[in-house]
Every structure is written in structure tokens, then in C-alpha cells.
Amino acid sequence: MDExxxxxxxxxxxxxxxxxxxxxxxxxNKYTPRSKIMLLQKLIDGDELEQEEINDVYLSTxxxxxxxxxxxxxxxxxxxxxxREILAKQEKEPARTxxxxxxxxxxxxxxxxxxxxxxxxxxxxxxxxxxxDVAYMAGCWIAFAHQNIARSTIRILNAGGITPRTIPxxxxxxxxxxxxxxxxxxxxxxxxxxxxxxxxGIKRVIASCPGCYTxxxxxxxxxxxxxxxxxxxxxxxxxxxxxxxxxxPKKLNKTVSVRDACAIMEMSDIPRKILSSxxxxxxxxxxxxxxxxxxxxxxxxxxxEISSKVAMLAIEHLKDTPDGTVSYCPFCYHHLENxxxxxNEEIDMQDISQLLLxxxx
Ligand code: SF4
Ligand code: SF4
Numbered sequence: 060m061d062e063x064x065x066x067x068x069x070x071x072x073x074x075x076x077x078x079x080x081x082x083x084x085x086x087x088n089k090y091t092p093r094s095k096i097m098l099l100q101k102l103i104d105g106d107e108l109e110q111e112e113i114n115d116v117y118l119s120t121x122x123x124x125x126x127x128x129x130x131x132x133x134x135x136x137x138x139x140x141x142x143r144e145i146l147a148k149q150e151k152e153p154a155r156t157x158x159x160x161x162x163x164x165x166x167x168x169x170x171x172x173x174x175x176x177x178x179x180x181x182x183x184x185x186x187x188x189x190x191x192d193v194a195y196m197a198g199c200w201i202a203f204a205h206q207n208i209a210r211s212t213i214r215i216l217n218a219g220g221i222t223p224r225t226i227p228x229x230x231x232x233x234x235x236x237x238x239x240x241x242x243x244x245x246x247x248x249x250x251x252x253x254x255x256x257x258x259x260g261i262k263r264v265i266a267s268c269p270g271c272y273t274x275x276x277x278x279x280x281x282x283x284x285x286x287x288x289x290x291x292x293x294x295x296x297x298x299x300x301x302x303x304x305x306x307x308p309k310k311l312n313k314t315v316s317v318r319d320a321c322a323i324m325e326m327s328d329i330p331r332k333i334l335s336s337x338x339x340x341x342x343x344x345x346x347x348x349x350x351x352x353x354x355x356x357x358x359x360x361x362x363x364e365i366s367s368k369v370a371m372l373a374i375e376h377l378k379d380t381p382d383g384t385v386s387y388c389p390f391c392y393h394h395l396e397n398x399x400x401x402x403n404e405e406i407d408m409q410d411i412s413q414l415l416l417x418x419x420x
Contacts, residue, residue: 061103063138067096069131076125076135081351082118082358085368090118092125096138102145116142117153118365120358121238122321122351144240152239155360160241164248167230168199178225180206185213188222194261195223196275198268199231200389208389211412212267212293218419219300223265228255232274238356242282249283257287267293267412269320269388270355294329294387297415301336308418310338313382317341318373318395318408320388321349330387330411337418339385344376354394370398374406383407385414 076092077083083091095115101108108116116139125135146152162171180202181187195216197209216223230252236245256264266272269292276290300306315334319327331341344350353359353369374395377384386392386408399406 063099063134063141064103066131066133067099067138070096070133071131073130075128075130079124079128079348081122081124081353081369081372082120082365084372085365086118090115092119092129092135095119095142096133096135099138099142102142107149108146108151113146113151113153114362116146117156117357117361120321120351120353120355120369122349122355123324124321124349124351127349140238140240142240143238144242147240153357153361156239156357159357159360160236160239160244163231163233163235164241164244168203169231169235170199170203172199172203174228174230177202177229178227180209181225182210185210186217186222187213187224189224191222191224192260192262193221193223194226194256194259194264196226196229196264196266196268196271198266198271198389200393201267202229204393205389205410208267208410208412211410211416212265214416215297215300215306215412215419216265216293219297219305221296221300224261226256226259226261226264232268232271234270234274234278234355235357237274237278237282245278246282249279253279253283253286261288263289263291265291265293265296267389269322270390273322292323292326292329294333294411295326297412298329298333301333306415306419308333308337308415311414311418312338314340314342314380315382315414316344316377316380316384318352318377318384318386318388318391319345319347319350320391321351321355322388324349330385333411333415334385337414339382339414342380344380350376352388352391352394354390359394366394367398367401370395371402371404374399374402374404377406377408378404380407383409385409385411387411
């Protein structure tokens with residue numbers, strides 16, 4: 060029997076996945092992780108899904124909260140990816156998903172942005188060394204929407220004695236392709252990008268975006284092969300520079316809440332350690348559990364209202380922290396900020412790199 064079907068068969072309908080899924084929460088359990096995986100049999104049998112069932116498959120950010128709690132260890136997010144792969148082949152995926160995949164594959168970014176302005180965040184006060192074998196990858200959300208994160212990251216690296224280079228033809232990491240089961244395109248994309256970075260003689264890539272970091276580090280080896288360069292998460296490097304005494308943060312004496320990044324929850328001690336080195340106390344709001352913003356993997360473009368409702372769950376909690384919220388995921392930052400504008404809400408949020416820069420200046 061098919062391994063995934065066997066796993067689905069083990070579901071005991073305990074409801075634990077409903078309780079952690081923010082999409083289930085805002086839709087009164089109309090769309091649950093269990094309801095998604097139960098569609099696999101039909102898809103494998105080649106049966107056509109109803110539109111509501113297709114919506115169910117695409118109403119997931121693939122945050123992984125359900126995987127964390129399933130007592131039967133059902134690989135829920137992998138099954139959702141597989142279902143999307145089948146639907147894409149049947150040409151039944153949402154039109155916006157098809158378009159975004161095409162934008163990434165053909166033009167290098169989800170929003171088909173002008174690639175010639177991708178590195179326009181580079182300014183004169185930042186130090187780069189074109190011959191360096193250490194490169195910085197900003198990623199789409201930082202390069203096109205939140206360039207200050209790239210600038211503060213480079214200023215911190217420079218202060219810590221690191222002078223990286225940019226990647227002239229940087230491109231999207233391809234996370235959206237992976238999340239939506241476009242695995243053949245994702246493979247080709249990974250191959251091209253890995254070979255391009257290697258052709259520049261780059262030995263280490265520093266990524267600030269948790270999505271880019273996990274895709275380069277964990278997905279490319281599965282899709283293509285282990286790259287001949289190391290992939291480093293910018294916060295791990297900041298932490299190391301602080302430990303080595305190359306960065307000496309001043310005490311800021313603040314209390315903040317933290318927006319954790321679903322993609323790297325296992326690394327969530329690192330931002331807290333950096334904050335502690337700045338004398339910043341963390342008020343834990345989400346109990347160190349995944350609290351998805353509701354935007355990724357196509358939920359925001361395909362189901363904007365549901366996506367905003369999920370974001371509002373987070374925003375309501377974040378409004379009351381005395382000195383604001385610290386984020387380390389540019390996509391989360393972008394989505395929550397947009398929803399605040401849309402709903403006339405206000406939260407005081409900044410990327411951790413900006414706070415760290417403030418404390419070392
Ligand atoms: S947590 Fe696992 S076993 Fe429980 S309902 Fe969800 S999928 Fe089924
Ligand atoms: S991955 Fe997240 S959004 Fe998707 S079904 Fe699981 S808990 Fe819900």
C-alpha cells in the first residue's frame with residue numbers, strides 16, 4: 060500500500076491538529092489538517108475534487124504546527140504538498156498559484172519584480188568585497204520590500220569584521236514552488252541557482268530570511284545535490300560574533316515579544332540569546348509554539364480574507380507588549396504590517412537586525 064495512504068489510515072481523529080491549526084481556528088474547523096489529508100485517497104484514485112475540497116488543500120501555510128502534535132506521526136505537510144503536486148498536474152490548482160510559480164521560474168521572484176533593482180538596497184556606507192568567498196543573500200521580501208533589513212545586516216557583519224559580497228544575479232529561493240508541489244520546476248531552479256553560486260567561487264552564503272535559509276540548506280540537497288558552499292543563517296552568525304567578543308551590544312533595557320519564524324522553530328533560542336545579550340527581556344506570548352502569520356504558501360494571494368483573519372489572531376496578542384515586537388522573518392513582518400494597514404491596527408514591530416544594530420552603534 061502507498062506509504063502516505065497507510066499513514067492517513069492511522070488517523071484516529073483525536074483533533075489535536077485542529078487545535079493548533081490557525082486556518083482551522085478562523086474557519087470554525089471547516090478546513091482542518093485532517094480534512095486535507097483525507098482527500099489523498101481520492102486524488103490518488105484520480106477522482107476529481109469538488110471546488111471546496113480543492114480550497115481545503117490550498118488553505119494551508121505548511122507551517123508544520125500539525126506535524127508537531129500528531130500522535131500518529133502522520134506527515135501532514137508532506138501529504139499536503141503531494142496533493143498539491145497532483146492537483147497542479149491536473150491543472151486544478153488556483154490560477155494565482157500557477158501565476159506565482161511561473162513568475163518565480165521565469166522571472167526569479169514571486170511578484171515578477173524587475174530583477175535589475177534586486178540589489179538596489181546596496182548603499183555607499185556598506186562595505187563589500189567583490190573577491191570575497193562569503194556572499195550575502197537578501198531574498199525576495201528583503202530585497203524588494205524591506206531593504207533596511209539587508210542594510211542593518213551588512214552593517215552588523217561589517218562591525219563584526221565580515222566583508223561579504225553580493226550575488227549579482229540573486230534569485231528567489233523557490234520556496235513557493237516547493238510548498239505548492241511544483242517539484243520538477245523546483246529541481247531545475249535549485250540546480251541552476253546552486254551551479255551559478257558555485258561558479259562565482261562562493262564558499263559560504265549568509266541568508267537573513269528563514270525561508271531562504273531552510274530551502275538552500277535543507278531542500279536543495281534533496282531536490283538537486285549538496286551544494287559546494289555552506290549556508291549560514293545570519294542570526295547564528297550574529298550570535299557567534301557576540302560570543303567571540305567581536306560584537307559588544309549595549310544594554311537597551313526593553314521588554315519585547317518575539318514573532319518566531321515557523322520555518323526555523325528549532326533555532327528559536329538564537330534570537331532570544333541575542334536579545335538577552337542586549338539586555339532585552341522577552342515576554343513570551345505564544346508559549347514558544349508556532350503561531351503562523353497566515354500568509355505563506357499561497358494562502359495570502361488565494362484566500363486574502365482568511366489569511367488576514369489568521370494574522371489578526373497574532374496582531375491582537377502583539378498589541379500590548381511594552382516595547383513592541385521583534386521579528387526575524389521578513390515575510391511574517393511584511394504580512395502582519397499589511398494586515399495592520401488594512402484593518403487600521405497598529406503594532407510596533409521591528410526586525411531583530413535593526414535592534415541589534417541600535418545596540419552596537
Ligand atoms: S493529530 Fe493526527 S491523528 Fe489526530 S486528527 Fe490530526 S491527523 Fe489525525
Ligand atoms: S501546516 Fe499549519 S496551516 Fe497547514 S494544516 Fe498544518 S497547522 Fe494548518
